[in-house]
Each structure stands twice: as C-alpha cells, then as structure tokens.
Amino acid sequence: MEATSGMPRPELLQVADAVAREKGIDRDEVLGAMEQAIQKAGRSRYGHEHDIRAHIDRKTGEIKLARFIEVTDDIENDFTQMSLEQARIRDENINLGEFLIDPLPPIDFGRIAAQTAKQVIVQKVRDAERERQFEEYKDRTDEVINGVVKRVEFGNVLVDIGRAEAILRREELIPRETVRQGDRVRALILDVRREQRGPQIFLSRTHPTFMAKLFAQEVPEIYDGIIEIKSVARDPGSRAKISVLSSDSSIDPVGACVGMRGSRVQAVVAELQGEKIDIIQWSEDPATFVVNALAPAEVTKVVLDEETNRIEVVVPDDQLSLAIGRRGQNVRLASQLTGWDIDILTEEDESERRQEEARKRAEMFIKALDVDEVIAHLLVAEGFTSIEEVGYVPLAELAEIEGFEEEIAEELRNRARTFLSEEAERLQKRREELKVADDLVEFNGLSLAVVVRLGENDVKTLEDFADLASDELIEYIGDADNMTMDQANDLIMEARRKLGWFEGLEDETDETSEDAVEGEEA
Incomplete structure (x- = not known):
C-alpha cells in the first residue's frame, strides 16, 4: 500500500533551498531534518509506540505520512510488528522482512507540534552545519x-x-x-x-609553526622550496631563533629571509608584536650548528657527547652572560633549535675543570701503578684515562711516550695488569661476601665494580635490580661507572623484560592491535 500524499508544497522546497544556501549544507540534509520533525509530530499525535515515517517528495514538496509494520516471526512489539499469517489477511503477496504501510492523513500542525518541529529542524540543521565545518577544516x-x-x-x-x-x-x-x-x-x-x-x-599565534608559515608568506624562496626552514624555537613576544638552509648555493638563506634593509623579517616581527628574531644558517655538523645558534655570543671550543646528546660549549669569560642570555633565554632557545642539551662554561671554568680531572687521573695512576708524579702526569698528558688503557695498550705505543724506554713501558703495563687482576680478585671476594646472586653478576651491561656497589646497597638479585628507579641506580653505583639516566633506564627495562614482567602486557597489546586491525578491515 502507498502512503497518502498531501497537497504539493513547493514552499517547503523553497525554504529548504534557502536554508541550504545560507548555512552551506546539502539540501537533502535540510529536507531530512524536516522529515524527522514531521515524524516526531506524527508520533505525538498517533502514539510514540508506533513506527511512523514521513517523506517529502524532492520534486513537488508533497508530504507523505504512514505507519510501518514489520512482518516477522519473532514479534517483540505488537505496535510495530506483525506475524506473516496476520499480514497475509491484509496483503496475500507480502513476505517476511517486508512492511505493511498504513497511510495516515496529513497533519494539521498545532502550535506546540509546530514549535517542536521547528526545534528539531534547527537542531538537525545546526548538526549538519557543524559536520560541514569539521569536514572543511x-x-x-x-x-x-x-x-x-x-x-x-x-x-x-x-x-x-x-x-x-x-x-x-x-x-x-x-x-x-x-x-x-x-x-x-x-x-x-x-x-x-x-x-x-x-x-x-x-x-x-605562539606556535613555532606560525612563525615558519609567516616567513613562507614573506619570503618567495621559502614558498618555492629553494630555502627550507629546518627548525624554529620561540619565546613568544620576546625572542625567537629560526634555522634555514638553501638548496641553491648561489642563494644566501639568511640574507633572503632578512630581505632588503630587513624588510622581510620586519614584516614578521611586526605581526609578532616586536618579537626579536635571530635567523641562523643550519649546518649538518652539530658543533657548527650549535655555534651558529648561540649567536651573537662567540664560542672558542665545543665538546660533543653523542651518547647523552649533550654538547659542552666554552666561551670567553666576557661572553658568558651574552651566551646564556637574560634568564637563560639565549641558551634555552639554542637548545630547542638544535635539539642538543647545551652546557656553557667560561674558559677559566673549563681550565680549572680540566686541571682537576688531570689531577684525579694522576692520583689514580700514582696509587695503582706505584709511580711518581712525573710519570703519572706524562700518562695523563698522552690521553690515558684508565688503568685498563695502560694495561692493554700495544707496548710500542706506550714506549713512544717521550722519556719512556721500552723497559719502563713494559714495567708500567705489567703493574697495570697486576693491579687489574688483584682488583678483580678483591671485587669477586667482596661480591661473595655480600652474597650477590649469579643472575645479577651474569646480567649483560654490569661490571663487577658496579655489581659490588649494588650489593653494598642491598641490591643482590636481578629482581632487586629490576625494581630500581633510574635515579636510584645512578646514586648507588656512584663513580663506579659513568652511566647516564637513559642508559640506567635501558638496563632496568632490559632486566624487567628478562624476568618476564611484560609478557602478559605484550600479549594484551598484540591482541588489542590485532582487534584494531580486524576492526579496520571490517
């Protein structure tokens, strides 16, 4: 059966067209909202328990209202469902899964029904508008x-x-x-x-990318891809650093970003409320890049530690405040720009520290090798930093040191090996006294000296070790090993994996990942 049609309502289509144009959404979505409003009014009139549906003809604007009854064997709702036997009394050709359609007369909207319909339409149109905005942006x-x-x-x-x-x-x-x-x-x-x-x-307006995009608008070479912005660091409203690289050797990237008489960079500065901008030449060499990034301060020496991602910078005494900047701003921005942790020392500080390190190494050689200060300082001056290096360096290399004959070199090497052997015996004995478990001794990455220090701090099994925090581990081992926080964390996580602490979690993660993949495929 067909639902009865009302009179043609072209004004409905005109309203839908007007709303669709004004809100920038699809005409069908507006008409769909109108249909839902009419359905809601129909259910208010004929009963909410019924499945009442409305349809607006997209060409004429006619409104069709009807009650739908599903033909099924499994009846859960007598108002919206009917058995095949009963349905066939009304329509002998109907089958399971189809619907009996009872046409209803067009509704004469009352004031409340009209207000409800209006609210539904407004809400649906607003939802459609928001969805359009999300898709657009x-x-x-x-x-x-x-x-x-x-x-x-x-x-x-x-x-x-x-x-x-x-x-x-x-x-x-x-x-x-x-x-x-x-x-x-x-x-x-x-x-x-x-x-x-x-x-x-x-x-x-504070994000680093905002500054990069402003430069792309002001500098045609960036827009064209000839100059690339490699990184940006900002202290919004105060100061910023931006590193640039040119793919064309004939174009100076810094000069292009500054512009004639600073016109290009000043346009960006004006947009950013006077934020001072340092434009820096990017370099593949980390040391050069960090030196550039610390401009305008002068740098006399750079020492890189790639394992810890730290870089030590030495500056003249009168350049220290300039390198650090007000409230540490210059060094902080340089660190953000380069991705390196930067430590700044004056030449005097660096000299004192170097002398202190040399003194400690010399004392170590005097004590371990039973030599005088002259020989100890010679070893330090030649770059030896540990007893192991003296004990296992090729004899010819040791004999090349000025003032060392082959006999002296061999004697030094033998003393070093004897010391290392006695130290290993002492540590092994101490480890047995502390009753440190074999699983901790055999764990890869820990020296015997470190194991003994751990045992002295009541860490005697691999499980004790796995239960540590990174800062605890570094505190316990002290100067027995030059361990960084990252290395400590990696060792603790490896111990936990070895003990199987993550097995259940990994299985759950794998299952979750598989479910997610299956869900995506579905």
Whole structure:
C-alpha cells in the first residue's frame, strides 16, 4: 500500500533551498531534518509506540505520512510488528522482512507540534552545519588563516573565519597582546577536533609553526622550496631563533629571509608584536650548528657527547652572560633549535675543570701503578684515562711516550695488569661476601665494580635490580661507572623484560592491535 500524499508544497522546497544556501549544507540534509520533525509530530499525535515515517517528495514538496509494520516471526512489539499469517489477511503477496504501510492523513500542525518541529529542524540543521565545518577544516591544520574578532570571553578570543567560528585561547595569544571586537587577526589552525558541543577549531599565534608559515608568506624562496626552514624555537613576544638552509648555493638563506634593509623579517616581527628574531644558517655538523645558534655570543671550543646528546660549549669569560642570555633565554632557545642539551662554561671554568680531572687521573695512576708524579702526569698528558688503557695498550705505543724506554713501558703495563687482576680478585671476594646472586653478576651491561656497589646497597638479585628507579641506580653505583639516566633506564627495562614482567602486557597489546586491525578491515 502507498502512503497518502498531501497537497504539493513547493514552499517547503523553497525554504529548504534557502536554508541550504545560507548555512552551506546539502539540501537533502535540510529536507531530512524536516522529515524527522514531521515524524516526531506524527508520533505525538498517533502514539510514540508506533513506527511512523514521513517523506517529502524532492520534486513537488508533497508530504507523505504512514505507519510501518514489520512482518516477522519473532514479534517483540505488537505496535510495530506483525506475524506473516496476520499480514497475509491484509496483503496475500507480502513476505517476511517486508512492511505493511498504513497511510495516515496529513497533519494539521498545532502550535506546540509546530514549535517542536521547528526545534528539531534547527537542531538537525545546526548538526549538519557543524559536520560541514569539521569536514572543511579537519585537513587544514598548520594553515595560517585570517579572521575577525567576534568577542573576547575571559581572555579567550572567538574569531569569525568566514564559514566557521574558531577559538584563540588566552595561552595561544602572544603575551601582552590585546585584541578587541572587530580587530582582524592572523593565526595558525592548531587543531580541529570533535567535541560534545560540536567541532571546535583551535587557533594559535605562539606556535613555532606560525612563525615558519609567516616567513613562507614573506619570503618567495621559502614558498618555492629553494630555502627550507629546518627548525624554529620561540619565546613568544620576546625572542625567537629560526634555522634555514638553501638548496641553491648561489642563494644566501639568511640574507633572503632578512630581505632588503630587513624588510622581510620586519614584516614578521611586526605581526609578532616586536618579537626579536635571530635567523641562523643550519649546518649538518652539530658543533657548527650549535655555534651558529648561540649567536651573537662567540664560542672558542665545543665538546660533543653523542651518547647523552649533550654538547659542552666554552666561551670567553666576557661572553658568558651574552651566551646564556637574560634568564637563560639565549641558551634555552639554542637548545630547542638544535635539539642538543647545551652546557656553557667560561674558559677559566673549563681550565680549572680540566686541571682537576688531570689531577684525579694522576692520583689514580700514582696509587695503582706505584709511580711518581712525573710519570703519572706524562700518562695523563698522552690521553690515558684508565688503568685498563695502560694495561692493554700495544707496548710500542706506550714506549713512544717521550722519556719512556721500552723497559719502563713494559714495567708500567705489567703493574697495570697486576693491579687489574688483584682488583678483580678483591671485587669477586667482596661480591661473595655480600652474597650477590649469579643472575645479577651474569646480567649483560654490569661490571663487577658496579655489581659490588649494588650489593653494598642491598641490591643482590636481578629482581632487586629490576625494581630500581633510574635515579636510584645512578646514586648507588656512584663513580663506579659513568652511566647516564637513559642508559640506567635501558638496563632496568632490559632486566624487567628478562624476568618476564611484560609478557602478559605484550600479549594484551598484540591482541588489542590485532582487534584494531580486524576492526579496520571490517
């Protein structure tokens, strides 16, 4: 059976077209919202327990209203379902799974029904508009956009960006920056995400990418890909550093970003409320890059430690405050820009420290090898840092040291080996006294000296070791090994894996991953 049709209603189609144009959403979504509103009014009139559906003809605007009854063997609701036997009394050709359709007369909307229908339509149109906004902006993160300030609420700025509204939170505004209703603002689309109240578009003027995008707008060579921005570090509203690299050797990347008489960089500075910008030549060599990044301070010496990702920089005494910067700003930004932890020393500090290290090594050689200060200092001057190096260096290399004859070199090497052997026996004996378990001794990555220190701190099994925190491990072993926090963490995690602490968790993770993959495939 067909549902009865009402009169043609072209005005419905005109309203739908107008709303669709105004809100920038699909005409079918507006008509769908109208259908849901009519269904809701129909259920209010005929009973909410019935399955009442409405359809608006997309060409004429006619409204069809009908009650649907499903034909099924498994009846759970007498209002919306019917057995095949009963259904065949009304329609002998009907089959299971099909619907009996009872046409209903068009509704004469009352005031309350009309108000309810209006609310449904408004809500559905709003939902459709929000979905359109999300789809339009979800792939536009990291894009710079212009907008007009609609209002300021508790420091947060609501910005009209054309077909949507975005929020510029207080912490994403440049410090001491003030904006008023009607002001034009330029900002980075930081994030677009769905929330309970609909899609939210978040903007930022403090993010490093915002500065990079501003330079791309001002410097054609960056837009064209000839100059690449490698990294950006910002202290918003105060100072920033940006590193650049040119793929064309004939183009100076720093000069191109500065522009004629500083015109290009000044345009960015003006947009960022006077933020001072250091433009730095990027270098593949970390030492050179760090030296460039610390500009305008001069650097006399650089020492890299790739294992800990630290770099030690020595500057003249009168350059220390310039290198560090006000409240540590210069060195902090240089560290963010390069990705290296930077330690700054003056030449005097570095000299004192070097002398102290040399004195300690000399004392170690005097005590372990039973030699005088002259020989100990000669070993230090030649770069020897441990007894092991003296004991196992080729004899010819040791004999090459000025003032060392072959007999002296051989004697030194023998004394070193004797000391190492006696020290190993002493440590082994101490380890047995402490009753340190074999599983800790045999664990890869721990020297016997470290094992003894651990035993003295009541860490005597691999399980005790696995239960440590990284800072505890470093505190317990002291100067027995030059261990970094990362190395300590890696060793503890390896011990936990060896003991099988993560087996159950790994299985659960694998199962979760498999379920996720199956879900995606489905």
